[in-house]
Amino acid sequence: MSSAGLQNESLGSGTLWTSAPGDDVQLSDHIKNFLAEHPEAQEALSKPVLTVPEEDDSHPIADYFISTSHNTYLLHNQLYGQSSADSYTHVLSRHARCIEIDAWDSSSQGSPEVIVVHGHTLVKSIPFREVVEAIGAAVDADPQGWPVWVAIENHTAHEGQREMVRIFEEVWGDKLVSRELPGVGQVTPRDLRGKILLEIEWYPPAAEGDEPKPLGIFNEMHHEVKKMVKEVDPGLDPKVLPELSALGVYAKSVKPGKDFLTKQSEEPDYYLLNISESGAGELIPKALAGLVANNGKHLMRVYPEGLRVDSENLVPTRFWRAGAHMPALNWQTFDKGMQVNEGFYAGTRGWVLKPPSLRSDAGGREKRKGQVYLSLQVVAGSGLPRPSGLKEGEPFQLGLKAEIMHSSGDVIKRTKEVPASASGGVGAEAVWNERLEWTWEDEELVHFRLILVHKKWDGETDLGAFSAQVDGLQQGWRLVSLLDMRGAPTGGWVLVRVDLARE
CATH class of the missing domain: 2.60.40.150 (C2 domain)
Structure with a gap:
């Protein structure tokens, strides 16, 4: 299409x-x-x-709001209809700077192909490679453009994950950020111009002989997910392979467990908190100061509830006020949430510097x-x-x-x-x-x-x-x-x- x-x-x-x-x-x-x-x-x-807003790319990446697309491949609602790789070209040309790929193994017998699809729905699938090529071409069209984040929702087994890594490296080449930039302390958008960064689920490495453990503050969520996956397919290991997880250099995606803002944890330097709108909505009235402080140091992506089957949107304002960087929206629906997003990022390159009180150096600013x-x-x-x-x-x-x-x-x-x-x-x-x-x-x-x-x-x-x-x-x-x-x-x-x- x-x-x-x-x-x-x-x-x-x-x-x-x-x-x-x-x-x-x-x-x-x-x-x-x-x-x-x-x-x-x-x-x-x-x-x-x-x-x-004045363009300033010199601040740490956690000091910005980033225009974000949810289920970018979809053209209509969440249950049926068409998908298209052109949708990635479309939203990137309009300066979305965080997009999403849902990766699944093909259901074809004997096929190792990875596909992009909204799982367990009637939505048509598209080849994973086709999506990766569309993203690469869009970034090539603006080589000095602001960085592009790609959130990977992984549902593939290990063979599919290896195929994804191969395609990323083959198609994107030097555009892909595959390791931390040498000699750079707090990385800024200026350091990452023209680059593609992945957001990928992360687990801490296990000691030799130990079973890999999830991030301490995220134990509850991990065990629930693992239990559900085993019930669906007892032979499928839900853990992301190290070679794929390693590509989440500046956005090691984790999900929150109970009291995560107050518990000590083993979180990596660059973790991204991936949380539902209801989860974030419950935290805001209870722990706003803690969220703002966390979001001054680490990225936060807020995704819509699964019940939004007609692709209606969350309204991002309440999440921006908590310092959330990436409230994710269905760009195919121009409702209140998308209208607000459109006005907020109008005339920008999809990155907007946060107000001083929400930045990493906010300190005691009134x-x-x-x-x-x-x-x-x-x-x-x-x-x-x-x-x-x-x-x-x-x-x-x-x-x-x-x-x-x-x-x-x-x-x-x-x-x-x-x-x-x-x-x-x-x-x-x-x-x-x-x-x-x-x-x-x-x-x-x-x-x-x-x-x-x-x-x-x-x-x-x-x-x-x-x-x-x-x-x-x-x-x-x-x-x-x-x-x-x-x-x-x-x-x-x-x-x-x-x-x-x-x-």
Whole structure:
């Protein structure tokens, strides 16, 4: 399947939010007249709505958030449908910098081939080599690009693991980080430009004559996994071979056991904590300070619950606030979680430096204090997406809902639903002339979403979306571009004025 056949082929269009619209943008007569009558508002044509974070690749790798894809090979839901190696090309071209491979032995009799598939489902498989080649080609296309992490979910026996190692080394060559960089203390993204790093399950080496033991703090999880594997196939050894495990140089993947934040353990220098969203969600209210401290030194990947069979996403904000580097998202679904991710990484290379209080050198840095006031004056929309299924000439109304996402909770404000007009197949126009206001306790990583909605008697449909970290919002008059529910540009704009004050 070609990349043109992928869902969300325009995902990554959030870069529109970091570019100025320009004088030639197509706008409604109402907005044109408003700009003519209010010369100060004409800055909206020449200034973007978002500021791109300054690029700095000199910090230790644990000081960054990393845009992460879950089950990257999938094109639709988790139970059936197509997979494609082109999906890796797709998400990497849009600066995902952590992707995932689920590796299984082929079910064909006598075949040593390793395949990529969502196990025990009706999802179609693809050859493992084809995926590795697609990743290598994407990295070759950007040789000085920021490092790419590849999370390996291994379900292969030892023969398959040896085949995986051979393919990695043969296809990626020098791009693969296979050993720690000599003479480098705390490794940084600058040290790893153009490189591919693996995240692989890790166990500490056993003493001679001893049975290999899992990482001390992860005993419970290991024994449960081993028990389940033996029940399925008594002849299958679930332990990763040393030659494969050794390739997890800077991300030795481990899973948490009970009280792992307080127990002494034998963890390696570069371990990555691989934890479910429910596991992380339970820890955050109980041990936030411990998580933040751990994530200042070691990487953390948060993966979605298996029950998300329709590929809906977790919302990454609560995990970012705990310092989690890699909340993993299903990129084929442009829902709230993916919209927030799109705005957070818009204009970046998929790595974003954490706020000072979440970094490895945070020490005793104080968190922000005081009040924040945000005012959003909403004037009108132009070229807006129209609801589907309407008859020719059928009237409809459009509204906006605007959301502040804060650790204390999400606060949604709404405009009125107003009559919209559409003609000539070029989108709809709506005029609101309203002001929405919020006040909250200042903190880092507060996010904002603006959603165009069509409300009917039987419910509400989202038609367009914009998202941003509040710290990245530019103040003044701005034209906000909306993406549709597949992540593609709608051609629609909303004229707003943003005012932000801190006390």
